[in-house]
Amino acid sequence: xxxxxxxxxxxxxxxxxxxxxxxxxxxxxxxxxxxxxxxxxxxxxxxxxxxxxxxxxxxxxxxxxxxxxxxxxxxxxxxxxx
Numbered sequence: 001x002x003x004x005x006x007x008x009x010x011x012x013x014x015x016x017x018x019x020x021x022x023x024x025x026x027x028x029x030x031x032x033x034x035x036x037x038x039x040x041x042x043x044x045x046x047x048x049x050x051x052x053x054x055x056x057x058x059x060x061x062x063x064x065x066x067x068x069x070x071x072x073x074x075x076x077x078x079x080x081x082x
Contacts, residue, residue: 008039021045040067
């Protein structure tokens, strides 16, 4: 995981049999009291054309599941402390 000078975090898969490239980038920006803008980006390329085609059918669902997991964790950590 790398942290850039603006506080963004980037995770890069460096040894993967499934992915040729896998990069996750998170940028969090405070936009008001108790509000944060989350910019989440995933870049990937599978090693196999078959995996690429199958994954293409589920990209939207996978993206939504990742964001829901993030929101659930944030709510559990920060809303329970009020």
